[in-house]
Amino acid sequence: MSAIQQEHPHARDDAELAEHGYRQRLNRSLGSFSSFAAAFSYISILTGMFQLFGFGYGFGGPILFWAWLIVFGGQFCVALVFAELSARYPIAGSVYQWSKKVSNPTGAWFAGWAMLAGSVVTVSAVAIAEQIVLPQIWSGFTVFSNTTQNAIFLGCCTIVLTTIINVLGVRVMAFINNIGVAAELIGVALIIVLLLFHVHRSPAVIFTAQGAGPGLPGWSALGYLAPLLLCAIMPAYVMYGFDTAGSLAEETRDPRKTTPRGVLRALGAAGTAGALLLLMALLAAKSIAPATLGVGGLPSVLEDALGSGVGKVLLADVAFAIFICCLAIQAASIRLTFSMARDHALPFGDHLSHVSEQRKSPALPAIVVGVIAIAILVVNLGNAQIFLVVTSVAIVIVYTAYLLVTVPTLRQRRRHGWPADQGSTGWFFLGRRRGLVINGIAIGYGAFMALNLIWPRSAIYGSGGYAWGGVIFVAALGLVGAGYYLWRQHGRQHEVADEHRAVPLAGVATTEAGDITGD
Numbered sequence: 032m033s034a035i036q037q038e039h040p041h042a043r044d045d046a047e048l049a050e051h052g053y054r055q056r057l058n059r060s061l062g063s064f065s066s067f068a069a070a071f072s073y074i075s076i077l078t079g080m081f082q083l084f085g086f087g088y089g090f091g092g093p094i095l096f097w098a099w100l101i102v103f104g105g106q107f108c109v110a111l112v113f114a115e116l117s118a119r120y121p122i123a124g125s126v127y128q129w130s131k132k133v134s135n136p137t138g139a140w141f142a143g144w145a146m147l148a149g150s151v152v153t154v155s156a157v158a159i160a161e162q163i164v165l166p167q168i169w170s171g172f173t174v175f176s177n178t179t180q181n182a183i184f185l186g187c188c189t190i191v192l193t194t195i196i197n198v199l200g201v202r203v204m205a206f207i208n209n210i211g212v213a214a215e216l217i218g219v220a221l222i223i224v225l226l227l228f229h230v231h232r233s234p235a236v237i238f239t240a241q242g243a244g245p246g247l248p249g250w251s252a253l254g255y256l257a258p259l260l261l262c263a264i265m266p267a268y269v270m271y272g273f274d275t276a277g278s279l280a281e282e283t284r285d286p287r288k289t290t291p292r293g294v295l296r297a298l299g300a301a302g303t304a305g306a307l308l309l310l311m312a313l314l315a316a317k318s319i320a321p322a323t324l325g326v327g328g329l330p331s332v333l334e335d336a337l338g339s340g341v342g343k344v345l346l347a348d349v350a351f352a353i354f355i356c357c358l359a360i361q362a363a364s365i366r367l368t369f370s371m372a373r374d375h376a377l378p379f380g381d382h383l384s385h386v387s388e389q390r391k392s393p394a395l396p397a398i399v400v401g402v403i404a405i406a407i408l409v410v411n412l413g414n415a416q417i418f419l420v421v422t423s424v425a426i427v428i429v430y431t432a433y434l435l436v437t438v439p440t441l442r443q444r445r446r447h448g449w450p451a452d453q454g455s456t457g458w459f460f461l462g463r464r465r466g467l468v469i470n471g472i473a474i475g476y477g478a479f480m481a482l483n484l485i486w487p488r489s490a491i492y493g494s495g496g497y498a499w500g501g502v503i504f505v506a507a508l509g510l511v512g513a514g515y516y517l518w519r520q521h522g523r524q525h526e527v528a529d530e531h532r533a534v535p536l537a538g539v540a541t542t543e544a545g546d547i548t549g550d
Contacts, residue, residue, distance in 0.1 A: 041284065044121075048281060051122055053373070058201050058391035061283040065205045066290060068212035070276040070297030073363060075157075075356035076305040077215050077349045079269030081329050082160040084312070087265025089325025090490065091258035092241035095266075096309050098259055102266035103302035105476030108469050110273050110298045111461060112437050114291035117277040118458035121286035124370025125277035125363075126432050134439035137516070142435035143371045144512040149428035150364040153272075154193075154404040156422035157357045158186035164350045167330060168343050183408045190408075193358040194401030197365055200390035201282050204362055211355030218348035219304045222333070226311035229336035236313050241321055260483055261490060264423075267480055269305065271429055273298040275359060278366040291459035361400055368396035376519075420492050420500035423484070427505055430481040437477060441470040 045055040061069075087095045113129070122128040127143030134142075162182035165172035175181040196204055240255060276293030280286040283293075315336045316324050324331070333342040372383035383396050407421065444467055461469055485505060487498040 044284065044286060047121065047287070051120065053122065053281075055281065056386045056391065057123065057281045057393075059282055059284060060202055061205055061279060061289075063289050063292065065209055066276045066279065066283050066286075066293030067296050067300075068209050069205070069279050069359055069362065070273045070293050071301060072208055072212050072215070072352075072355045072359035073272030073275040074270060074297060074301040075215065075352050075359075076269060076301045076308065077219060077352035078157060078160055078356040079265075080305065080308060081163055081349050082157075082353075083265045083268055084309075085325050085328030087262040088328075089321050090264075091262025092321045093237045093239055093313055093319065094255065094258050095262045096237045096306070096313065098263040099266040099302075099306055099309055101259075102263055102270055102480070103298075103306070105472070105480065106270045106273075107295075107298060107302065108473040109433055109437060109477060110294050111469050112440055112466075112473050113274050113277060114294045114459050115461050115466070116436070116440065117274075117280060117290040117294055118287045118460075121277075121280035121283070121290055122370065123278060123281040123366045125274040125280070125367070126436055127367060127371055127376075129277070130436045130439065133443050134435070138435055138439060140371075140376055140516055141512060142432045143367060143376065144516075145428045145435065145508075146432035147364060147367050147371070148508055148512075149425045149432065150272075150360055150367065151400055151403050152407060152421055152425035153429075154190065154357055154360050154364065154400065155186065155407040156425060157353060157360060158189040158193075158404065159183060159408065160353045161185040161189055161350060163328075163330065164346045164353070168346050168350065180412065183412055186408050187405050189354055189357055190361075190401050190404050193354070193361050194397050196358060197361055197397040197401075198390075198392075198394045200387075200392040201279070201362075204358065208355055208358055208362075211351055211358070214348055215352040215355065216300075216304075218345060218352065219308060222345055223304070223307050223311050225337055225341070226315040226332070230311075230314040231317065232314055232319075234310065234314065236319060237310065241319055261488075263480070264484060264491065266305070267430075267484060268426055270298065270302060271426065271433075272360065272363065273301075274433075275363040278363045278370075281366075287458050361397065361404070364400045365393060365396040368400065369393040372396070378515075420497055420504060423491060424501045424504045427481055427484045427501060428508065430477055430484065431505075434474065434477045434481065437470060437473045441467070441474060444470060 041055070041059045044059060048055055084095075087098070091098060113125070116129040116133070117125070120128055120132050124143065126146045127139055130142035131139035159182040161172075162178065162185055165185060166181070172185065173181055174184055196207060240258065273294050276283075276290050276297065280290050283289050312329055312332050313319060316332045317335050318324060330342075330346065333345055337345070368377065369384055369386075371377045372380040374380070377383060383399070384393065385395060386393050411421070444463070448463060485501045487502060489498050492498050492500050
């Protein structure tokens with residue numbers, strides 16, 4: 032090791048970042064486990080399972096197990112594409128930066144805008160999941176008799192705490208997050224093992240529908256495809272956010288090798304553990320009738336099989352997992368905000384991209400994301416149905432952001448044989464033919480699932496005008512984003528024109544780096 036490397040152990044990582052036009056400003060302190068943990072805690076199968084198991088099972092019964100495997104397979108193809116991109120472009124902001132490299136400034140901005148909007152709304156959606164477990168652990172967590180009000184109160188308290196931790200910097204966030212992920216992994220393993228000793232039926236149950244098949248209103252012609260499509264929304268809600276490892280690339284040691292592993296290991300661990308947890312829940316539940324298990328969900332399975340004492344201990348672990356999930360989602364939102372802001376792709380870019388010299392972490396984005404997430408909860412205080420529409424559509428927006436990366440990546444592969452230079456570098460590389468196939472599957476799955484998620488159905492969004500709430504919300508978000516982007520581009524054209532007029536007077540031509548048109 033040279034004297035320079037001894038003095039600056041991350042000199043190579045910083046130099047590689049400089050090749051993309053950015054100066055190292057964040058604290059590069061995360062190792063392999065922290066990279067994995069950030070992505071795993073964003074997915075957080077305990078959070079998703081306890082929040083949404085009843086939702087998915089009520090629609091599909093045991094078919095939910097197969098829906099989980101299908102979504103896992105589709106998302107793993109997306110993760111493989113992201114792993115390759117994270118090795119090639121280890122830059123904070125993941126989806127936004129990757130789209131900028133393989134697409135164009137316009138596509139990159141909309142990818143970042145969609146991902147940011149979806150992530151901030153997801154912070155709110157995850158935070159209120161504490162209502163599912165905390166009151167069952169201790170009655171003192173029931174501050175308000177109204178369930179909606181209590182959920183929003185607990186959610187706001189959660190967001191305040193995660194905001195404080197994120198403001199303190201990546202070291203503090205990663206330390207707490209690592210503990211949370213370790214606790215979640217242990218908790219998942221314990222639940223699976225303990226439920227194994229309380230099995231009531233054989234695994235053949237996953238080949239039955241338990242009455243959730245043909246017969247759904249308006250869907251009878253589709254047979255078992257109808258409940259499969261509906262219950263697939265549950266795992267689609269859970270298995271995303273694995274790109275968070277890429278969002279923390281500028282804070283990760285040796286990110287070209289560490290980040291791809293973090294992306295794939297996080298989704299692989301979550302998908303496998305989730306499938307086992309689903310299977311054990313089906314085998315151990317006293318009743319697997321959708322009308323019963325769909326209402327009680329996983330908490331009822333744990334209480335029936337393990338008793339209230341052990342069940343409460345495991346529920347405490349779930350509550351911690353929900354908190355850590357909220358922490359990780361906010362951390363990813365902060366890095367995306369920072370990355371877009373330093374490119375002047377967001378309002379008040381200079382302020383949002385400011386990094387504290389002491390903590391080497393962007394503090395203002397943490398506060399802004401926290402305030403907006405709390406505002407989303409408060410605005411929906413009196414109307415839980417509107418909040419359901421908003422949170423459901425948040426996932427559609429994320430899937431759209433993913434497509435704004437996978438589609439241009441496939442185009443690059445077909446036109447230019449991209450990436451042609453990774454095979455000899457030791458980075459993660461899918462290969463040309465295999466890359467085309469995997470990338471194509473990722474696009475097909477992503478487009479189909481986005482359509483499935485946004486399709487106006489009263490079973491998901493409610494009756495009346497709410498059924499079209501998803502379409503309306505996505506359209507409104509797109510229009511707002513397009514309006515700001517066009518306004519910003521118009522302003523940039525005037526700035527460039529003013530600079531050109533000033534050149535003859537000054538006699539010196541200057542350029543300004545860092546805008547959304549370049550690194």
